[in-house]
Amino acid sequence: MESATLFRTPFPHGTVRGVFPEDVARELAMWIGDERTWRDCDREDPPRRSFYWTSTAAPPAIAGLLTPALMRSLREQAEEIFGKSFERDFPVSANRYPVGHGIKIHNDYFPDPAAHRYFFTHRLIVYLSPDTDADSGGLLGIFERDDPGTRIRTIVPAFNAGSLMAMGPGSFHAVSAVKTGVRYSIGFSFTNITGRY
Ligand SMILES: O=C(O)CCC(=O)C(=O)O
Numbered sequence: 364m365e366s367a368t369l370f371r372t373p374f375p376h377g378t379v380r381g382v383f384p385e386d387v388a389r390e391l392a393m394w395i396g397d398e399r400t401w402r403d404c405d406r407e408d409p410p411r412r413s414f415y416w417t418s419t420a421a422p423p424a425i426a427g428l429l430t431p432a433l434m435r436s437l438r439e440q441a442e443e444i445f446g447k448s449f450e451r452d453f454p455v456s457a458n459r460y461p462v463g464h465g466i467k468i469h470n471d472y473f474p475d476p477a478a479h480r481y482f483f484t485h486r487l488i489v490y491l492s493p494d495t496d497a498d499s500g501g502l503l504g505i506f507e508r509d510d511p512g513t514r515i516r517t518i519v520p521a522f523n524a525g526s527l528m529a530m531g532p533g534s535f536h537a538v539s540a541v542k543t544g545v546r547y548s549i550g551f552s553f554t555n556i557t558g559r560y
């Protein structure tokens with residue numbers, strides 16, 4: 364990671380650039396943008412927008428990219444940025460948003476950890492669409508409340524940049540509809556070792 368900026372309000376969130384080494388980012392982008400990566404999911408109806416693995420078991424095609432050393436380094440950097448300690452192993456997801464897709468305001472907050480298979484307290488999302496700019500849509504909005512009129516920050520999902528968010532009851536965020544291309548990302552979902560938000 365090159366440089367991280369963390370804001371404290373309305374909840375800890377921020378941005379980071381140059382998350383992966385440039386060659387790793389390019390190879391991950393080729394993989395996530397390859398229709399073969401999504402082929403099995405594509406047979407599903409509706410087609411899947413995400414799939415998960417754990418940090419110790421990356422899909423074979425990218426196991427040489429998302430190595431244990433890289434996973435550890437990402438976790439340690441996220442720990443440093445947030446000032447928390449995270450569980451050693453964590454879920455990782457590949458995500459895609461085609462044109463027209465986004466997510467309305469939500470907080471990813473689950474009062475009961477046991478109720479959610481991919482429970483997490485902090486997240487780093489790394490964007491992997493090479494030609495993205497502010498006009499491509501798919502912008503990550505940060506909101507003060509569960510109200511579209513309270514947006515206080517807009518994060519462009521630029522190639523190999525990441526967003527950071529601590530989750531809690533007030534962590535309201537949304538993704539605006541994608542306008543061009545497909546918005547690809549890999550999400551790293553960390554859990555505070557205290558098990559609390
Ligand atoms: O991809 C992003 O920027 C945010 C996605 C998100 O909010 C989610 O998957 O819950």
Ligand SMILES: [Fe+2]
Pocket residue numbers: 469470471536
């Ligand atoms: Fe979310």
